[in-house]
Amino acid sequence: MQPAGVGDRAGQRRQEARHPVIVAEPDPAGLPPYGGDDLLRRGARRPARPGDAEAMTSIDLKDLTKEYGGTRAVDRLTLSVEPGRVTGFLGPNGAGKSATMRLVLGLDRATAGTATVGGRPYATLREPLRTVGALLDAQAAHGSRTARDHLRFLAVSNRIPARRVDEVLRDTGLAPAARRRVRTFSLGMRQRLGIAAALLGDPAVLLLDEPVNGLDPEGIVWIRELLRRLAREGRTVLVSSHLMNETATFADHLVVLGRGRLLADLPMRDFLDRHSPARVRVRSGDPARLRAALRAAGHTIADGDDGRLIVHGADAGLVGALAAREGVTVLELADERASLEQAYLALTAEETEYSAAVSAAPTGLQGA
């Protein structure tokens, strides 16, 4: 889909200046070494001042709705993405994550409702890259430009000092590839360039659509640290991902969509507590006796592997105390929590627009 204003070349340049987007095309070229992550020490944001509208940096959606023809991609979404934490943005394929991000960035017009950044629609921000940095993995590639020229263009059009270009190139590990044309970049390098563009204006708000996509293991560790650091700096960080276990490593808070509707908006810990009930794994010298004692105490028990018992609705302390009372030797005892992925699957099972006929698992988790 073409965002508004991208119909001609001049329009495309205007659009690009306001909101850089990088296309992810596979390319086997190797990644350059990493440049370190001291970006935020050098590019530290000025502290928010009272009354400074653009410094009040939550993203606020109110009854946000987007329809494409007969499809309601975003359905009366009301929520706030708060500063100072990483908010993971989850949902099966087609749930409306990208559509929501595009609406926040003014790339699409809402059918109803509002999306604001620091209380203002994106379109009214004077120098948007200085307030909002975004990475979306769609749109035109500008493959004939070098990485540095791409960033310079964005910097000039947003009155960002040229020195920031070299800083973000270095901090995203792209300095050695600064003079290479973008079309020669690998997927991971393009992701890094997109992240460099998002960081260019030292923005208070970051919207990153699948930033982990294409990164190698070292790159994944790097982006995880970067996201955590950006949140510690007090920025608002919204990150969509299909990689549940990866999301669990960097997100403090989760927003989950299903068919355009809000399914969950709560801290990661609460999400896991709510959607992955407690259970205990126990292996004992006398499983039959322990099982009988647990049953008598009203617990539901399932068979684990190697003679272990899985006790639902209990914690390890309770099971250990019961085993001690019965005089049963305990060889292994552990609380078990469902992973974020399992909790997410349980929540979204009914909300998947596209799922494989052979499996109840949302296709959105492929590759997770």
Ligand SMILES: Nc1ncnc2c1ncn2[C@@H]1O[C@H](COP(=O)(O)OP(=O)(O)OP(=O)(O)O)[C@@H](O)[C@H]1O
């Ligand atoms: N330009 C468009 N024209 C028509 N339908 C669209 C357009 N953009 C999105 N949609 C539809 O809106 C719904 C939400 O799509 P969206 O891309 O926001 O989902 P998503 O959660 O980002 O999915 P994914 O995880 O696959 O990236 C889908 O049904 C999609 O087909």
